[in-house]
Amino acid sequence: MSFFLMMTMTFISLFMLFITHPLSMGLMILIQTLLLSLLLGIYINTYWFSYILFLVFLGGLLVLFIYVSSVASNEMMNFSLKMKMYLLFSIIMFILFSIFKMKNYYLFNNFINNEMNNFNEYFLFFNENKISLSKLYNSQTFLMIMMIIIYLFITLIAVIKITNIFFGPLRSFN
Incomplete structure:
Protein backbone atom coordinates (compact mmCIF):
# COMPACT_ATOMS: atom_id res chain seq x y z
CA MET A 1 0.00 0.00 0.00
CA SER A 2 2.73 2.44 0.89
CA PHE A 3 4.55 1.74 -2.37
CA PHE A 4 1.44 2.68 -4.34
CA LEU A 5 1.13 5.88 -2.31
CA MET A 6 4.74 6.77 -3.08
CA MET A 7 4.27 5.99 -6.75
CA THR A 8 1.11 8.12 -6.91
CA MET A 9 2.89 10.98 -5.16
CA THR A 10 5.70 10.77 -7.72
CA PHE A 11 3.24 10.89 -10.62
CA ILE A 12 1.44 13.88 -9.11
CA SER A 13 4.73 15.69 -8.52
CA LEU A 14 5.73 15.19 -12.14
CA PHE A 15 2.23 16.14 -13.29
CA MET A 16 2.56 19.52 -11.57
CA LEU A 17 5.30 20.46 -14.05
CA PHE A 18 2.70 20.70 -16.83
CA ILE A 19 0.00 22.61 -14.93
CA THR A 20 -0.30 26.36 -15.48
CA HIS A 21 -3.55 27.23 -13.71
CA PRO A 22 -3.13 28.18 -10.03
CA LEU A 23 -6.35 26.53 -8.83
CA SER A 24 -5.40 23.17 -10.33
CA MET A 25 -1.96 23.52 -8.72
CA GLY A 26 -3.70 24.04 -5.39
CA LEU A 27 -5.75 20.91 -5.98
CA MET A 28 -2.60 18.92 -6.75
CA ILE A 29 -0.94 20.21 -3.57
CA LEU A 30 -4.05 19.21 -1.60
CA ILE A 31 -3.97 15.69 -3.05
CA GLN A 32 -0.22 15.50 -2.41
CA THR A 33 -0.76 16.54 1.22
CA LEU A 34 -3.48 13.95 1.70
CA LEU A 35 -1.25 11.20 0.32
CA LEU A 36 1.69 12.39 2.43
CA SER A 37 -0.49 12.38 5.54
CA LEU A 38 -1.62 8.82 4.82
CA LEU A 39 1.96 7.69 4.23
CA LEU A 40 3.16 9.41 7.40
CA GLY A 41 0.36 7.80 9.40
CA ILE A 42 1.36 4.38 8.10
CA TYR A 43 5.02 4.83 9.03
CA ILE A 44 4.62 6.43 12.44
CA ASN A 45 1.76 4.09 13.50
CA THR A 46 -0.35 7.00 14.71
CA TYR A 47 -2.49 9.29 12.62
CA TRP A 48 -2.52 12.18 15.09
CA PHE A 49 0.49 13.99 13.61
CA SER A 50 -0.63 13.38 10.03
CA TYR A 51 -4.11 14.70 10.84
CA ILE A 52 -2.67 17.92 12.28
CA LEU A 53 -0.35 18.27 9.27
CA PHE A 54 -3.29 17.88 6.89
CA LEU A 55 -5.37 20.45 8.76
CA VAL A 56 -2.53 23.00 8.72
CA PHE A 57 -1.98 22.53 4.99
CA LEU A 58 -5.72 22.68 4.35
CA GLY A 59 -6.00 25.98 6.23
CA GLY A 60 -3.12 27.47 4.27
CA LEU A 61 -4.56 26.24 0.98
CA LEU A 62 -7.95 27.75 1.80
CA VAL A 63 -6.34 31.14 2.32
CA LEU A 64 -4.44 30.75 -0.96
CA PHE A 65 -7.67 29.69 -2.67
CA ILE A 66 -9.39 32.92 -1.60
CA TYR A 67 -6.55 35.05 -2.95
CA VAL A 68 -6.18 33.14 -6.20
CA SER A 69 -9.91 32.98 -6.90
CA SER A 70 -10.20 36.74 -6.45
CA VAL A 71 -7.23 37.40 -8.77
CA ALA A 72 -7.73 34.77 -11.48
CA SER A 73 -11.48 34.24 -11.33
CA ASN A 74 -12.26 34.25 -15.07
CA GLU A 75 -9.21 32.39 -16.34
CA MET A 76 -10.01 29.17 -18.20
CA MET A 77 -8.16 25.92 -17.59
CA ASN A 78 -6.51 24.62 -20.75
CA PHE A 79 -4.98 21.18 -21.00
CA SER A 80 -1.98 21.11 -23.29
CA LEU A 81 -1.06 18.12 -25.42
CA LYS A 82 1.96 17.41 -23.18
CA MET A 83 -0.25 17.25 -20.12
CA LYS A 84 -2.76 14.94 -21.82
CA MET A 85 0.01 12.64 -23.00
CA TYR A 86 1.64 12.55 -19.57
CA LEU A 87 -1.69 11.84 -17.88
CA LEU A 88 -2.40 9.02 -20.34
CA PHE A 89 1.13 7.64 -19.90
CA SER A 90 0.92 7.72 -16.10
CA ILE A 91 -2.48 6.01 -16.06
CA ILE A 92 -1.22 3.28 -18.40
CA MET A 93 1.92 2.79 -16.30
CA PHE A 94 -0.14 2.61 -13.12
CA ILE A 95 -2.48 0.00 -14.63
CA LEU A 96 0.40 -2.07 -16.02
CA PHE A 97 2.22 -1.90 -12.71
CA SER A 98 -0.92 -3.04 -10.87
CA ILE A 99 -1.39 -5.95 -13.26
CA PHE A 100 2.27 -6.91 -12.89
CA LYS A 101 1.93 -6.80 -9.12
CA MET A 102 -1.16 -9.03 -9.20
CA LYS A 103 0.44 -11.61 -11.50
CA ASN A 104 3.79 -11.76 -9.70
CA TYR A 105 2.44 -11.11 -6.24
CA TYR A 106 4.85 -13.27 -4.26
CA LEU A 107 7.99 -12.25 -6.12
CA PHE A 108 7.05 -8.60 -6.17
CA ASN A 109 5.76 -8.56 -2.61
CA ASN A 110 9.01 -10.06 -1.31
CA PHE A 111 11.07 -7.41 -3.08
CA ILE A 112 8.85 -4.51 -1.97
CA ASN A 113 8.61 -5.77 1.62
CA ASN A 114 12.40 -6.03 1.88
CA GLU A 115 12.83 -2.52 0.49
CA MET A 116 10.09 -1.09 2.72
CA ASN A 117 11.50 -2.81 5.80
CA ASN A 118 14.89 -1.25 5.10
CA PHE A 119 13.22 2.13 4.63
CA ASN A 120 11.21 1.69 7.84
CA GLU A 121 14.37 0.86 9.79
CA TYR A 122 16.08 4.00 8.58
CA PHE A 123 12.97 6.12 9.04
CA LEU A 124 12.17 4.97 12.57
CA PHE A 125 15.83 4.69 13.68
CA PHE A 126 15.41 0.98 14.28
CA ASN A 127 12.35 -0.10 16.20
CA GLU A 128 13.56 0.90 19.67
CA ASN A 129 13.21 4.66 19.07
CA LYS A 130 9.69 4.91 17.67
CA ILE A 131 8.14 8.32 17.89
CA SER A 132 6.05 8.53 21.03
CA PHE A 173 -17.85 40.94 -2.29
CA ASN A 174 -21.11 42.89 -2.56
Missing part, protein backbone atom coordinates in the same frame (compact mmCIF):
# COMPACT_ATOMS: atom_id res chain seq x y z
CA LEU A 133 3.57 11.27 21.82
CA SER A 134 3.91 10.73 25.56
CA LYS A 135 7.31 12.45 25.46
CA LEU A 136 5.75 15.60 24.04
CA TYR A 137 3.67 16.59 27.07
CA ASN A 138 5.78 15.84 30.12
CA SER A 139 7.08 17.97 32.98
CA GLN A 140 10.34 18.96 31.26
CA THR A 141 8.64 20.44 28.20
CA PHE A 142 5.64 21.97 29.98
CA LEU A 143 7.08 25.51 30.09
CA MET A 144 8.07 25.46 26.43
CA ILE A 145 4.64 24.14 25.36
CA MET A 146 2.87 26.83 27.41
CA MET A 147 5.04 29.56 25.87
CA ILE A 148 4.23 28.26 22.38
CA ILE A 149 0.50 28.23 23.18
CA ILE A 150 0.63 31.81 24.51
CA TYR A 151 2.67 32.95 21.50
CA LEU A 152 0.18 31.39 19.08
CA PHE A 153 -2.74 32.98 20.96
CA ILE A 154 -1.15 36.45 20.83
CA THR A 155 -0.39 35.94 17.13
CA LEU A 156 -4.02 34.96 16.54
CA ILE A 157 -5.25 38.14 18.23
CA ALA A 158 -2.77 40.27 16.25
CA VAL A 159 -3.86 38.74 12.95
CA ILE A 160 -7.52 39.32 13.78
CA LYS A 161 -6.83 42.98 14.64
CA ILE A 162 -4.71 43.53 11.51
CA THR A 163 -7.25 42.01 9.13
CA ASN A 164 -10.23 44.11 10.07
CA ILE A 165 -13.19 43.57 7.76
CA PHE A 166 -13.03 47.16 6.45
CA PHE A 167 -9.25 47.46 6.08
CA GLY A 168 -8.18 43.90 5.32
CA PRO A 169 -6.25 42.66 2.32
CA LEU A 170 -9.27 40.81 0.92
CA ARG A 171 -11.70 42.81 -1.18
CA SER A 172 -15.32 42.76 -0.13
Whole structure:
Protein backbone atom coordinates (compact mmCIF):
# COMPACT_ATOMS: atom_id res chain seq x y z
CA MET A 1 0.00 0.00 0.00
CA SER A 2 2.73 2.44 0.89
CA PHE A 3 4.55 1.74 -2.37
CA PHE A 4 1.44 2.68 -4.34
CA LEU A 5 1.13 5.88 -2.31
CA MET A 6 4.74 6.77 -3.08
CA MET A 7 4.27 5.99 -6.75
CA THR A 8 1.11 8.12 -6.91
CA MET A 9 2.89 10.98 -5.16
CA THR A 10 5.70 10.77 -7.72
CA PHE A 11 3.24 10.89 -10.62
CA ILE A 12 1.44 13.88 -9.11
CA SER A 13 4.73 15.69 -8.52
CA LEU A 14 5.73 15.19 -12.14
CA PHE A 15 2.23 16.14 -13.29
CA MET A 16 2.56 19.52 -11.57
CA LEU A 17 5.30 20.46 -14.05
CA PHE A 18 2.70 20.70 -16.83
CA ILE A 19 0.00 22.61 -14.93
CA THR A 20 -0.30 26.36 -15.48
CA HIS A 21 -3.55 27.23 -13.71
CA PRO A 22 -3.13 28.18 -10.03
CA LEU A 23 -6.35 26.53 -8.83
CA SER A 24 -5.40 23.17 -10.33
CA MET A 25 -1.96 23.52 -8.72
CA GLY A 26 -3.70 24.04 -5.39
CA LEU A 27 -5.75 20.91 -5.98
CA MET A 28 -2.60 18.92 -6.75
CA ILE A 29 -0.94 20.21 -3.57
CA LEU A 30 -4.05 19.21 -1.60
CA ILE A 31 -3.97 15.69 -3.05
CA GLN A 32 -0.22 15.50 -2.41
CA THR A 33 -0.76 16.54 1.22
CA LEU A 34 -3.48 13.95 1.70
CA LEU A 35 -1.25 11.20 0.32
CA LEU A 36 1.69 12.39 2.43
CA SER A 37 -0.49 12.38 5.54
CA LEU A 38 -1.62 8.82 4.82
CA LEU A 39 1.96 7.69 4.23
CA LEU A 40 3.16 9.41 7.40
CA GLY A 41 0.36 7.80 9.40
CA ILE A 42 1.36 4.38 8.10
CA TYR A 43 5.02 4.83 9.03
CA ILE A 44 4.62 6.43 12.44
CA ASN A 45 1.76 4.09 13.50
CA THR A 46 -0.35 7.00 14.71
CA TYR A 47 -2.49 9.29 12.62
CA TRP A 48 -2.52 12.18 15.09
CA PHE A 49 0.49 13.99 13.61
CA SER A 50 -0.63 13.38 10.03
CA TYR A 51 -4.11 14.70 10.84
CA ILE A 52 -2.67 17.92 12.28
CA LEU A 53 -0.35 18.27 9.27
CA PHE A 54 -3.29 17.88 6.89
CA LEU A 55 -5.37 20.45 8.76
CA VAL A 56 -2.53 23.00 8.72
CA PHE A 57 -1.98 22.53 4.99
CA LEU A 58 -5.72 22.68 4.35
CA GLY A 59 -6.00 25.98 6.23
CA GLY A 60 -3.12 27.47 4.27
CA LEU A 61 -4.56 26.24 0.98
CA LEU A 62 -7.95 27.75 1.80
CA VAL A 63 -6.34 31.14 2.32
CA LEU A 64 -4.44 30.75 -0.96
CA PHE A 65 -7.67 29.69 -2.67
CA ILE A 66 -9.39 32.92 -1.60
CA TYR A 67 -6.55 35.05 -2.95
CA VAL A 68 -6.18 33.14 -6.20
CA SER A 69 -9.91 32.98 -6.90
CA SER A 70 -10.20 36.74 -6.45
CA VAL A 71 -7.23 37.40 -8.77
CA ALA A 72 -7.73 34.77 -11.48
CA SER A 73 -11.48 34.24 -11.33
CA ASN A 74 -12.26 34.25 -15.07
CA GLU A 75 -9.21 32.39 -16.34
CA MET A 76 -10.01 29.17 -18.20
CA MET A 77 -8.16 25.92 -17.59
CA ASN A 78 -6.51 24.62 -20.75
CA PHE A 79 -4.98 21.18 -21.00
CA SER A 80 -1.98 21.11 -23.29
CA LEU A 81 -1.06 18.12 -25.42
CA LYS A 82 1.96 17.41 -23.18
CA MET A 83 -0.25 17.25 -20.12
CA LYS A 84 -2.76 14.94 -21.82
CA MET A 85 0.01 12.64 -23.00
CA TYR A 86 1.64 12.55 -19.57
CA LEU A 87 -1.69 11.84 -17.88
CA LEU A 88 -2.40 9.02 -20.34
CA PHE A 89 1.13 7.64 -19.90
CA SER A 90 0.92 7.72 -16.10
CA ILE A 91 -2.48 6.01 -16.06
CA ILE A 92 -1.22 3.28 -18.40
CA MET A 93 1.92 2.79 -16.30
CA PHE A 94 -0.14 2.61 -13.12
CA ILE A 95 -2.48 0.00 -14.63
CA LEU A 96 0.40 -2.07 -16.02
CA PHE A 97 2.22 -1.90 -12.71
CA SER A 98 -0.92 -3.04 -10.87
CA ILE A 99 -1.39 -5.95 -13.26
CA PHE A 100 2.27 -6.91 -12.89
CA LYS A 101 1.93 -6.80 -9.12
CA MET A 102 -1.16 -9.03 -9.20
CA LYS A 103 0.44 -11.61 -11.50
CA ASN A 104 3.79 -11.76 -9.70
CA TYR A 105 2.44 -11.11 -6.24
CA TYR A 106 4.85 -13.27 -4.26
CA LEU A 107 7.99 -12.25 -6.12
CA PHE A 108 7.05 -8.60 -6.17
CA ASN A 109 5.76 -8.56 -2.61
CA ASN A 110 9.01 -10.06 -1.31
CA PHE A 111 11.07 -7.41 -3.08
CA ILE A 112 8.85 -4.51 -1.97
CA ASN A 113 8.61 -5.77 1.62
CA ASN A 114 12.40 -6.03 1.88
CA GLU A 115 12.83 -2.52 0.49
CA MET A 116 10.09 -1.09 2.72
CA ASN A 117 11.50 -2.81 5.80
CA ASN A 118 14.89 -1.25 5.10
CA PHE A 119 13.22 2.13 4.63
CA ASN A 120 11.21 1.69 7.84
CA GLU A 121 14.37 0.86 9.79
CA TYR A 122 16.08 4.00 8.58
CA PHE A 123 12.97 6.12 9.04
CA LEU A 124 12.17 4.97 12.57
CA PHE A 125 15.83 4.69 13.68
CA PHE A 126 15.41 0.98 14.28
CA ASN A 127 12.35 -0.10 16.20
CA GLU A 128 13.56 0.90 19.67
CA ASN A 129 13.21 4.66 19.07
CA LYS A 130 9.69 4.91 17.67
CA ILE A 131 8.14 8.32 17.89
CA SER A 132 6.05 8.53 21.03
CA LEU A 133 3.57 11.27 21.82
CA SER A 134 3.91 10.73 25.56
CA LYS A 135 7.31 12.45 25.46
CA LEU A 136 5.75 15.60 24.04
CA TYR A 137 3.67 16.59 27.07
CA ASN A 138 5.78 15.84 30.12
CA SER A 139 7.08 17.97 32.98
CA GLN A 140 10.34 18.96 31.26
CA THR A 141 8.64 20.44 28.20
CA PHE A 142 5.64 21.97 29.98
CA LEU A 143 7.08 25.51 30.09
CA MET A 144 8.07 25.46 26.43
CA ILE A 145 4.64 24.14 25.36
CA MET A 146 2.87 26.83 27.41
CA MET A 147 5.04 29.56 25.87
CA ILE A 148 4.23 28.26 22.38
CA ILE A 149 0.50 28.23 23.18
CA ILE A 150 0.63 31.81 24.51
CA TYR A 151 2.67 32.95 21.50
CA LEU A 152 0.18 31.39 19.08
CA PHE A 153 -2.74 32.98 20.96
CA ILE A 154 -1.15 36.45 20.83
CA THR A 155 -0.39 35.94 17.13
CA LEU A 156 -4.02 34.96 16.54
CA ILE A 157 -5.25 38.14 18.23
CA ALA A 158 -2.77 40.27 16.25
CA VAL A 159 -3.86 38.74 12.95
CA ILE A 160 -7.52 39.32 13.78
CA LYS A 161 -6.83 42.98 14.64
CA ILE A 162 -4.71 43.53 11.51
CA THR A 163 -7.25 42.01 9.13
CA ASN A 164 -10.23 44.11 10.07
CA ILE A 165 -13.19 43.57 7.76
CA PHE A 166 -13.03 47.16 6.45
CA PHE A 167 -9.25 47.46 6.08
CA GLY A 168 -8.18 43.90 5.32
CA PRO A 169 -6.25 42.66 2.32
CA LEU A 170 -9.27 40.81 0.92
CA ARG A 171 -11.70 42.81 -1.18
CA SER A 172 -15.32 42.76 -0.13
CA PHE A 173 -17.85 40.94 -2.29
CA ASN A 174 -21.11 42.89 -2.56
